[in-house]
Structures are given as structure tokens and as C-alpha cells.
Amino acid sequence: MIAKSKEGEDHLVNLRRLFERLKKYKLRLNPAKCTFGAKSGKLLGFVVSERGIEVDPDKVKAIRELPPPSTVREVRSFLGRLNYIARFIANLSDKCQPLFRLLRKNAAIEWDDDCQKAFDDIKTYLVQSPVLVPPTPGQWKTKDAKLVPYHEYLEELAENFEKISFTYTPRIKNQFTDALATLASMVSITKENLIEPLEIEIAKGPTYCDTIEATDEQPCFSLSYPQDFRIMDPRLYRCARRGNVRSLKRLLDETPSLILGLTPQENSIIHIASRFGHVSVVQEICTRCKSLLTKPNIDGDTPLHVAARAGQLGVVSSLLKQMIEEPAFDIESGRNCRLKMVMWKNKRDNTALHVAIGNGHLQAAELLLEVNPQLVHYANHDGESPLYLAARGGMVEIVNRILMFPSAPSGGCHGQTALHAAVIERNPGIVQSLLRVRPELINAMDHEGRNAVHYAASSGEHKMVEKLLEFDFSSAYATDRNGHSPLQAAALLGHTKVISGILRHCPDSGEFLDLKGQNALHLAVLGGKAKVVSRMLEMEELEGLINQPDKNGNTPLHLAAVERNTWIMRYLLWDGRVDRKARNMSGLTALDFVKPIQHPNRVKSSSCW
Incomplete structure (x- = not known):
């Protein structure tokens, strides 16, 4: 804090x-x-001061002392460590390209001069710890040689304006630019080409491209806005669904504009092919109109989302290959945006990795992580991180892979963490992995103030409770928003073994009172757990709870009488330590609340007093 x-x-x-x-x-x-x-201090693994944000020297030291990797696993480990300081190293992706090549499928581990140079350059860069500071307005200059001409031209244009403001327009709303991008993807331009000026007419509907024949027998392109631009040709839909590449080619050769048809859910032809797993159709579409790779449907899903959701590993691999080979360049950031395409989010802020893990597709998730490990850092609209989804889905391999990234978030919905999810799903293997790498999760609480021990205690998982307490017994002393400790939660829900397990590790944990001043025995009575009440009366550690009043002065016997629970009253009255004459804040004893209670197995004339 x-x-x-x-x-x-x-x-x-x-x-x-x-x-x-x-x-x-x-x-x-x-x-x-x-x-x-x-004036300075460590925060989330970084050193923060008035100078800016600096790398923690203790953490960088381990990276500088690493020997050159000799296996794929060691390369991944090295890159995973770099992920922690990625923001401090300019053009890190370009510097690491020789190392990325070693991670390609079926690639031989050949540590050449390029790999050694990249390895040494990164370690040399860390000798002087870089500092992140906010840019000074008006003084930022790009260092990328490809962007220098753009920057200079913009500075020249800026002199003609009194005020300049920048507004980001999402692609789905910037239809004019999207149409130009589609046009650019359908033609091949070389230095020898002479580009004639385009005549553009702005209309109400979104654009699409159409090929027409010019008088000089050279194809040119026009932008038009038909009323039925959304309708996908049924023949094209059937080709994509069945994987009929030959018929698809014939249709598109006859009418190229069909490629931009959409279904009612705004799925493009490549969405359909991706869902049904037809790699050849996807490849054919990409050769004709590569801009469809990132065309979202009505839910914001790209074809990569669709393929990952369906578990179509071949299509996922093909789409990723197309994206990686795309020489796309982001003028604003000055960085190659091919990986940015992989990180596209839908309207629920889910990346393709979220979708693959959420639907239990292990191989697709592993492939996405291999192509772009940065995906582990993104949470969706519900706050669910890939680590949380993997823990909830029982995907041990993905959990261990993500844990290689120290800064990867572990949060989930309702303030839960990956450890909460693993406990809820009763997966001791994932619980052990999480605690080994992220020990701080043992005390993390959700929005209701419950930690992992609360969840294990509430579900009656006594073995899980004991494992968690063996790791950190102090988690048994946490209370939720109602003031309930894990022991009280177990008592309310009737889990006797959990109560015994908690008392073995924390014999004084029974002393907790909730916001109403009620102890664990009160809650067991309110929960109607007669056998738990009977067992708790036998526990020496809980003897002080028997006659303890709550904020209204009611003892457990008072509450049993109010609830008219015959068996619980019998267990309490049989115990000689119970004070039958105890009065609450209204001056009433427990016996004042009820008439004589009949034994359930006896005749009505005999009372239990």
C-alpha cells in the first residue's frame, strides 16, 4: 500500500x-x-523514485550472470526473464530475433554468432540500468530510420496549424481507412508502377473493393457502396464450410468482390473456413485479401479467435504464419505490428489465448504462447487473466508455462486469483505449482474478502485446507467481509473434518467473532448442522464458545431455541457446561423462546426437559 x-x-x-x-x-x-x-522504494519489482522507474539491480544481476543457453527450455527461460524488463530495452523484439528462430517448430538448436551477439548485446545493455521517464511534450524524436521522413514531414505540416489534437478511431468505425487498406492488400505495387490519382466518392454505407476493366486492358480498382454489401453469397459460404477450394477459386475469379461478403453476424469468409478447420481455404483467401486476417465480426472476434475457440490447430498455425510473415508496420509507434495482430482483443477484451484456454484447447494455447509470449499479460473485460483461466480449466502445462513470466497477472473475476480457481476446481497439482512460484497468492483475497483457505474450507476439502495451512498457517486468521474466518465458514456449512484440521494447525482460531459477535458454534447452530454442533462440543479448543453471547446477548442455546432445532437443543442441553439460565439483552433465557419440545421419536406427552 x-x-x-x-x-x-x-x-x-x-x-x-x-x-x-x-x-x-x-x-x-x-x-x-x-x-x-x-523518496524512493521498490514497487512490484521495480525501483520508483523522482527520477522515474528503474530496474531492480538485484533482479537484473541474475540475468547478467546467466551462461549462454544450450537447450530450447533454457532459451525460453532466458526470454521469460527478459519479459520482466522488456519495457526498458528499446527494440527488444528485433534484438531477440536470432533467439526467436531457435524456438521455431523442428528448428535445430544452433548457437551461432548472431545468437551470441544478441545475447551479449542484451547483457551489455543491462550494465547501466535504464530509467523510464515520461516524454517531454514537444521534444520527442523517433530514432527509427524508417520513420524519420514521416516525422520531419509532420513537423513541417504542423507549422501551418495553431492547434493540433490526436483522436484514436477504432478500425471497426474507421470504414474509409479500412476500405483503402483492403484495396492496398489486393494489388501489388512496385517502384516501376505509376499510380494514378484515385477518385473517391463518400457515401453512407461501408466500402468494399471491386475489380473493373479499364480501357487500356490494365485492371484498376474502384470503391463502391452497394446496399447489399453485407450479404454473403450462399455458394461461397458452402465452399468455405465444406473446404471446396476449387469451386471457391472459380467463384472469386468470376466475381472478386464476393470475397468481402458477410453473414448476419458479420463473419467473413475466412471466419467460416476457420471455424470448420479448412486450412486450404484460409490460405487461398489470404493470398487474395490479406486484410481479412484482422477483420472482426459483430462480437469483435477475428478469424484467429474463431479458430482458437473451435480448437482448429491447423488453422491457428496457418493464421499465425500469415500474420508473422505480414510486413505490417505501425507508423504511430514505429514498431512492427505483426505481433500486435496476434494480440487483437474482441469486445469482451479476450485475446485468442483467452479463447483457446477458456475452451480447453491445450495445443492451440501452447502455439499462441510460443508465437507471442506477451499474451500472458492481458486480462479480459471480466478481469480474467490467462493464468486464471488455465488454473480454472485444470491446464497444468499452461499454468507452468505462464508461471515462467514473473509479471504475468493472476487475477480473475470477482477479484479471485488463479489460486482461488485451482482450489475451487480441487486441483492440488496446480495449487502446488502456484504456491511454489507465487507464494503471495496464499493471502490474496477476492472482492468478498475470502482467501484460498476460505474456499477450501467452504467446500469441505480438508486435505486441501491442511496443505494450504502447512504452507502458511496465518491464512487461517483472515476474515471476509462478514467477519467470518475459514473455521467459521466450515462450521456454517457443516464440515467437521475441516474444523479439526484448522484447529490442529491453529488451536486458537476458534476465538474469532463475526460482525454480529457470533462465534463458530453460533454459526453451526444457524446452519442447522446438528452433527457438527455435537462434534464441536467435544473439542477442548472450542470450550469457550459454549456459553459465549453475541451482540444481542444470545448464546448458541438461544439461537437453537429461536431456530426450533430439536436435535441441536438436545445436544446442547445434554452438555452440563451449557448455561440454561443465561439471559440475552432482552432478559430472556433460551427456554423462554419455545414451549417444551417433543422428542421426535417419542409420544407427544413426554417432554425433553
């Missing part, structure tokens, strides 16, 4: 606001672990 201020005079004001919020939610801080007035 960090309270920061730009100016020194604002710091006390910010601290006061922080302490007031902590007081409001009844949270406490350990003074011995607090530092005040610090």
Missing part, C-alpha cells in the same frame, strides 16, 4: 485521507513495517 504525493505539502493531506479510509473499514497497519517520507 503506497500513498504518494507530487508536492511535499500535499503528503500529510493524502496520508490523512488514507488513514481515515483504513479506519472506516477497520483495517490496521503494523508500524514496524511502515515507512514515511520515502
